[in-house]
Amino acid sequence: MNASMPTSLTDGLDAIIEMDAPLAGHTWFGVGGNADMLVRPKTEAALKELVRRCHNENKTVRVLGSGANLLVLDEGVDGVVIKLDQPAFTQWTLRPNGESNKVLAPAGVDVLKLLNACVREGLDGLCQMAGIPASMGGATRMNAGGKFGCIGDAIHSVATMNHRGEVRVHPHSAIQFSYRHSGLPQDLILWTLLQLNPGDPVALRQKMLEIYQFKKDSQPLAEHSAGCLFRNPVTSDGTRTSAGRLIDLAGMKGFTHGSAFVSAEHANFVCAHKAGRANDVLELARIIQDRVLQSQGVNIEMEVAVWGRSFQPKEKK
Ligand SMILES: Cc1cc2nc3c(=O)[nH]c(=O)nc-3n(C[C@H](O)[C@H](O)[C@H](O)COP(=O)(O)OP(=O)(O)OC[C@H]3O[C@@H](n4cnc5c(N)ncnc54)[C@H](O)[C@@H]3O)c2cc1C
Known part of the structure; x- marks a missing residue:
């Protein structure tokens, strides 16, 4: 954590502020590291002031919703994570x-x-x-x-x-x-x-x-996942095909990597064991992408947002 996060970012702000905040409990995967700073503004004016200050101080801003389409890596995230869960926004x-x-x-x-x-x-x-x-x-x-x-x-x-x-x-x-x-x-x-x-x-x-x-x-709704991990790719005839079916055809249903596994029920659901490693999920995603490419000749792209200090997600098309 960066304990010296400038207080000028949050001084006098009408918001709940948490330093070195664990994010695992804010995501459906239930894994991953901490945010240097988690801010929950109480009013639109406070939100506005916060984003302006972040911009002026060159801080990265990430917005957290219900964390159902998000993988936070074990290294955690820098900058400011904003969660809009106060009554003004709910x-x-x-x-x-x-x-x-x-x-x-x-x-x-x-x-x-x-x-x-x-x-x-x-x-x-x-x-x-x-x-x-x-x-x-x-x-x-x-x-x-x-x-x-x-x-x-x-x-x-x-x-x-x-x-x-x-x-x-x-x-x-x-x-x-x-x-x-x-x-x-x-x-x-x-x-x-x-x-x-x-x-x-x-x-x-x-x-x-x-x-x-x-x-x-x-779908395995009771597991720790982010729903479908991959986007359904477009095939040569211009139609979308099921990424889950491709993963299934690649023989990966039920495949395990460390604390992460491919659901036996729905192959596009990659799930994490409680207190597992987020990086296992990401590594498994890469294994799946390689196997699908090798066996089916199709590139599949992640649908889930990935946050990490050093991680630069690919642009979605
Ligand atoms: C069991 C399960 C089943 C699912 N089934 C489906 C399904 O059938 N169809 C489907 O589409 N999805 C499905 N999902 C994925 C998920 O429900 C959706 O993607 C949902 O829209 C994610 O919303 P969220 O608030 O949780 O976003 P988060 O996961 O919190 O964030 C996702 C992305 O949206 C951005 N974001 C969030 N809030 C804001 C904001 N206010 N302003 C700007 N950016 C923002 C974040 O920065 C991040 O990049 C499923 C997930 C689970 C866990």
Whole structure:
């Protein structure tokens, strides 16, 4: 840890500040090292001030959502990790300003809690998110979803904050949502405005439960993972093929490397044993990539974000 992190970064800031903060408990993998500094702003003004100070002091800023698509390496992370889990960022507003069927969701909102609330209110459009753990910021950033649709399908507009603390609103038409990609600038996502449709709460609940059951039957939801580790690659005919199937064909279902293993249930789920090493997960990812390339002739890229002091993730396409 860097105990001498300048206090000028956080002096007088309305925020919860933790130095040398363990991040394992903030991620679904449940492994990995510490953040030099974890800051949880209590207001948008404090967040704005924090990102401006970080920029002025040349500190790296990383935003942590619910940690369901994230591998923090054992070496931990430098700079400042921001978590938007204080009430200013976790409380949604149904029908803001009387706008029918809209929901304003700050970035720290738990998407699954919001889905349940929308179903109770008879608001349709989020059921595709059943069984997908996410904060609204994390889900919007990577257009989370799957077979039943993506979060982008329900998005009216998104507000981002840049390193100067300036807020910009992006209407749906200006956002290029595609497979696990939002095309939004690499800024912090502040809030997402959803455009939903009226629906019958009983029918919606049934739909939500069916989608959840489908996930439960096909994915090891109880293991420590980040969901699918790899993106489904595009094949020569331009269509996407299942990375899980390629890993399965490479004979890697159930393969173990140190404290990490490939799920026997779903080959694209790489899981970590409790108190295991994050680096085992990353090493296993590289072994899988090599074996799939050798046996299937296909390059597969990681979908999960990897954070580390020395780790430079590849740009996603
Ligand atoms: C059991 C399980 C099942 C899953 N199933 C699916 C599935 O079916 N479909 C699917 O798409 N995903 C799935 N996932 C992955 C995960 O749920 C999604 O990727 C989700 O969107 C991650 O959101 P998060 O808040 O946890 O993001 P995090 O993991 O916290 O962060 C992921 C990335 O988003 C960035 N980010 C987070 N918040 C913000 C913000 N406010 N502003 C800017 N950047 C931000 C982070 O910096 C990081 O780069 C699954 C994961 C698990 C553990």
